[in-house]
Amino acid sequence: MKILVLSQHWYPENGVHQRRWTWLSELLIEAGHEVAVICPPAHDQRKIGFLSWLRSISSLRKNVGFGPAGERIIRCLYLPAGRSLVLRACNQGVVAGGMLLARFQNVRYFRDFQPDLVIGTVPAIPTALVTPMVATLFKTPYVIDLRDAWPDLLVARDEWNDGTGLEAGHANRIGALPMRLVSILLTMMMNFSYRHSRGMIVTSQDLADDLQAKASRSGRELIITTIRNVFPPKTTYQAHITPEAQPGVLNVLYAGTLGRAQKLGNALDAVKLAAERGVRVNLRFVGAGVARDELLRKITEEGVTAEIHGRLPAQQLREHYDWADTALVHLTNWEPLKRAIPSKTYELMASGIHITGVLDGEAADLIKELDGGHVVAPEDPEALASLWVELARHRDRLEVSQAGKEWVEWQRDEETPRLLFDFLRKIGFE
Incomplete structure (x- = not known):
């Protein structure tokens, strides 16, 4: 044919x-x-x-x-x-x-x-x-x-x-x-x-x-x-947990599009709220998109512990994955996005990297059912901050099942x- x-x-x-x-x-x-x-x-x-x-x-x-x-x-x-x-x-x-x-x-x-x-x-x-x-x-x-x-x-x-x-x-x-x-x-x-x-x-x-x-x-x-x-995937990376990391600190990686459907300012707000509760969240963005300049402005003007790196090929993400305790998969709360599953979800599950899912619908269900990480609702920085505080203080919760990798x-x-x-x-x- x-x-x-x-x-x-x-x-x-x-x-x-x-x-x-x-x-x-x-x-x-x-x-x-x-x-x-x-x-x-x-x-x-x-x-x-x-x-x-x-x-x-x-x-x-x-x-x-x-x-x-x-x-x-x-x-x-x-x-x-x-x-x-x-x-x-x-x-x-x-x-x-x-x-x-x-x-x-x-x-x-x-x-x-x-x-x-x-x-x-x-x-x-x-x-x-x-x-x-x-x-x-x-x-x-x-x-x-x-x-x-x-x-x-x-x-x-x-x-x-x-x-x-x-x-x-x-x-x-x-x-x-x-x-x-x-x-x-x-x-x-x-x-x-x-x-x-x-x-x-x-x-x-x-x-x-x-x-x-x-x-x-x-x-x-x-x-x-x-x-x-x-x-x-273009990388065979497999995650490893580092329980000996500094207590009260959590490294969060977002590798993907800094775009309209993500509204990543919500994550920056959560970083600030976590700091008020005594937990330092280091948020690292790796990617490009129309929201980059606005995120950079917010980071600079509000003193958020976050940084932005440019887009990288998948093969060059290894050192960022090694640095991260959890990887952020983030969408905003538009109703049609409940029927979307960011492709990064599958890549992270296959690599055994803990996922912080800020999303709803089928993507959220998959992460929970396959024990690939934790999920909070979109546009709720209080809930996201609470999750990150919990993960920073109880690092054993960063372990994920092999079920996600096997399913993918x-x-x-x-x-x-x-x-x-x-x-x-x-x-x-x-």
């Missing part, structure tokens, strides 16, 4: 989404399928000047190669992305348009590669909207791979910049009514895309159940499967391949 994937991000970028699809591509190719992807050149973490962008656009048709799984990579049009939501949305829209154009810019390749199935993978809304169009061009069915709870997250749009230090931005200044209309239109278009897909892949069971319940209320059923982000390995090596190929059979492909 020939499979065409549409994605806003791909190799050599090294984020969660790219690593997930390199892994899935390997499974598909090892099973004898042929995989090609239409995606933009790597640009998400780069500052690209106008002339450099023009040169990269002019060479798109020559910029066709292979990825690490053996997948064919066809690059498409893009815009340099900025930090604001409007600039990012514009880039995502241009990339989606570029996916359509790629069909005509690579006529020779697609003469030999006529896909049997198109898969649109959606951290970005425009990909969900363009996937039915691309599938129509190729006269083939399509599948939506949905990582986040879109379009439900649009309900929280007024809070997207909270905790980032950024102004409301052009989108909010347009006015509440136009933005409400845009949200309604996007919701209708995404639901149309879901409804007409051959099937859907999601990353959490709660999201699968929610989508199925909504479909049932509309008198229809979805073929849907849950494939979690348990892709192979089972999901990765046995459950995911079974679910993936069962799903393909259910939608009519062997």
Whole structure:
């Protein structure tokens, strides 16, 4: 079978989404399928000047190669992305348009590669909207791979910049009514895309159940499967407990995106509250994102015992993991995030690192059921401070079970391949 994937991000970028699809591509190719992807050149973490962008656009048709799984990579049009939501949305829209154009810019390749199935993978809304169009061009069915709870997250749009230090931005200044209309239109278009897909892949069971319940209320059923982000880690790190550490001190590591959905100012507030109770919490951020400058301002102005390091490859996190007593997995309290599971959760469980989970829903349930750490509710710095004080004073509570590691390995090596190929059979492909 020939499979065409549409994605806003791909190799050599090294984020969660790219690593997930390199892994899935390997499974598909090892099973004898042929995989090609239409995606933009790597640009998400780069500052690209106008002339450099023009040169990269002019060479798109020559910029066709292979990825690490053996997948064919066809690059498409893009815009340099900025930090604001409007600039990012514009880039995502241009990339989606570029996916359509790629069909005509690579006529020779697609003469030999006529896909049997198109898969649109959606951290970005425009990909969900363009996937039915691309599938129509190729006269083939399509599948939506949905990582986040879109379009439900649009309900929280007024809070997207909270905790980032950024102004409301052009989108909010347009006015509440136009933005409400845009949200309604996007919701209708995404639901149309879901409804007409051959099937859907999601990353959490709660999201699968929610989508199925909504479909049932509309008198229809979805073929849907849950494939979690348990892709192979880039490090074989295994944690060890250091009970001889200084009493009354706790080292906390957050390694991930400093973004809108995290609202990590809550963790800084908890550090201050713990200090008032006689416990020193050393909080270390390793990562990048739109909230970085606001976090740095808060750390500096309020004298919080925290520091920020830049983004690092997984292989270079070892010394930070050695330093940490617990690793923070943190989301804010937007209702749709109850159906999200940060990929870092699986990596930490596989490494045996104690997790401080500030989240709700399925992610919280997994950490508790698999004895991977402790959980408190989002946006409750008092509860988080209390947990850290307890861990600093009773370090034996930092020990975690092997159940999390074993479960992640089972999901990765046995459950995911079974679910993936069962799903393909259910939608009519062997």
